[in-house]
Amino acid sequence: MEKEKIKVLIADDHSLFRKGLEQLLELEEDIEVVGEASNGKEVVEKTLQLNPDVILMDINMPVQNGIYAIKELKERGCQAKVIVLTVHDDREYLLEAVRIGASGYIMKDADVDHLLKAIRDVYRGETYIQPNLSGKLIKDFDKMSYHSVRKQFEQHNLTPREIEVLLLIADGKNNKEIANELYISEKTVKNHVSNIFKKPDVSDRTQAAIYVFKNHLK
Structure with missing residues (x-):
């Protein structure tokens, strides 16, 4: 039985870039490029028509830019995952893209x-x-306080201590630094981290920070 391929839509206003990317992706056995779009409005239309699994989304496009296209896709309930593929490494673009629902962010020269x-x-x-x-994403978490997010985490059955550890993870601190700040052993921190990763369903520290940002940072 043939393995199901990941259906990808490429959204960029430069034809040569789209074609080059398509040729590159088509070399992969598990990826299929199902369509292209040259502006944000066309992205929405093609997504509704072709139902891709993943959209590679440029930010700067005519008619409608990538950020607005992501917003419209989310408002329409589209299930496609969006990866922002851009020349912009500005923190503001990254934060906004994650906030509105992008699942990935990567540079064009990656x-x-x-x-x-x-x-x-x-x-x-x-x-x-x-x-x-x-x-760039993690930097925002030094402004967060335990009391401001405690109730929002209760839905995941996090203990008060796990909430403190999660916020320190999101602040970019390692286990030793967390242990020193909370006056507990590194082994205890490791146990808390293991429990945290199971509950919000994240697998590493960056995803933990992203999880906090997407769900709770206003």
């Missing part, structure tokens, strides 16, 4: 391996931020 991993990760329901960009 290695092919990063792009392929991003496509496969978001297809599985994970979030992918290019590794050297994740720090």
Whole structure:
């Protein structure tokens, strides 16, 4: 039985870039490019028509930019996962894209391996931020307080201590730093981290930070 392929829609206003990316992706046995779009309005139309699994979305496009296209797709209830593929490494673009529902963010000059991993990760329901960009997201968490988010985490049955640990993870602190700040052992921190990753269904520290941001940072 033939393995089901990941259906990808490429959205970019440069034809040569779209064609080059299509040729690259078609070399992968588990990926199929089902269509192209040259502006944000066309992205929405093609998504409704072709039902892709993953959309590679440029930000700067005519008629309607990528950010507005993502918003419209979410408002229409489209289930396609969006990876922002852009030249912009600005923190504001990254934060806005994650806030409105993008599942991935990667630069156009990234290695092919990063792009392929991003496509496969978001297809599985994970979030992918290019590794050297994740720090831009985590910086926002030093403004968060335990009391401001405690009630919002109760739905995941996190204990008060796990909430404290999660916020410190999101602040970019390692286990040793968390242990020192909370006056507990590193082993205890590791146990809390293991429990946290099971409850919000995230698998690493960057995804934990993204999870907090997407659900609770206003």
